[in-house]
Amino acid sequence: MHTDLVAALDIGGTKIAGALVDGRGSILVRAQRATPAQEDGDTVMRAVEEVLGDLAGSPLWGRATALGIGSAGPVDASAGTVSPVNVPGWRGYPLVERARAAAGGLPAELIGDGVAITAAEHWQGAARGHDNALCMVVSTGVGGGLVLDGRLHPGPTGNAGHIGHISVDLDGDPCPCGSRGCVERIASGPNIARRALENGWRPGPDGDASAAAVAAAARAGDAVAVASFERAARALAAGIAATATLVEIDIAVIGGGVGKAGDVLLEPLRKALGDYATLSFVRRLAVAPAQMGTDAGLVGAAAAALAGRAAPTTAAGV
Template structure:
């Protein structure tokens, strides 16, 4: 059995996951994202305490932590954009110090999108593939890689952060400091913003969200259809470029925007045929993610299990 934590801007979840990747027990607390670092840490402790009710911790073989990022897996610290009080916060040390953890368990930290990649490779839509790009398209756009059958988090744990690949040199400025980033075109926020600028409006009393735009697109609203087409084109450009560099075999798309289904995936596959033109990437598959809200927890458990986790440093050759 493995313990897992999934820390995001909305919720902090914990789970006990068995060796087959099934969630046995799950607990959750709201994230006090605008409160102090101490209050945040106490909420993490409360989740671990709640898990302890369901198990004998002596039977837990490892613990994984998926966190919103950026993360620094080498230092064990996190600086989630949506949790202002945590900047360089020593999350691994904080969890390791919890008195319920057995001596010898070393928590494994990874970014939340990297955890989703681990989960989809272990139990989901990327199972059976050795080279995978997994994307989470939601309020932002994140991602993670499996290369040669093993998770590839990179030296700091942030490899695969595809949302900040530029797809337009003179595109709109991004919060990261660059221009024309995928996130500025493809995120749920960007989809809703573009639809509104094109003249679409949500039903009275509702907020302009990507989900509402998807409903309008299914009903034939051309402005809504155009917003999703724009998002799909940016995603296709980024996916094709990544596949050309790394020869990934499949791209798995999850997150809230992926819930639009064919509204997103039909134009995405069409645009991908234009961008993925070279023969060695022309067979690239795009699949919706198979795992839902527990993907981060399952991926954290996969990392603790060592199922697909690649080392940070490769041995020197020669």
């Protein structure tokens, strides 16, 4: 039945995107505001309310039956609150309650942004047809989500699959999260660039010192740039192999800005996986680039809303 319609929000540190999405994952109406990330919590919420107000102005709004929210995290789906690292005004902020009120009382589902992207890739993208998958977002941070037994597995608070904070180097650098040697501390874009600079790589005349610039240098054969991406690839491989060994996934999907580096990242990643994914049941693990692009967060939030709406209401009796 393709008359299903849900509202979706994708909330990040840069922008708040909203959409009305149908049961096939097509975006029918869009709205967007810049995130006033450094303002107080209620100012940020006003931008969310404006996005919902734009959607509510559409003649299709009356058909929306639920609201899906994908947010930068940490999120706490059980409490309906969010504390995004890059939005300091929101700490334990009651986003679900406020968004529901702004959306006229629609039932709301909250998931982390990594889980939202996973939902999108499983529904429409690179993980489609796979019952057990890990989807990763490798960009400023490293996030992710899991599909197990054909279903999204967000976990009790909505953060399951957060592979960026698996430690892959016991004596490694301290991570801002408080642990040491986390995947994110080695493989995120800023850390790839930091490592390259520390080891003597220098940006070109334009001064661009981003991971994308390091990737371009690696493609051109710069040994230091290549080594920085190989180090990131090993960290990702170790985290993916640990996850596969634990829960038996058969595909890992890599998205995010760093994922766009293509073979500079994926070739050493596939090679390194052979060193870490050694047991018989993880050796056939595929690695694929994400397919959903910038709409993944919205489509995934919609998928969560559709799934939540279809879920039985007898959960208390299970």
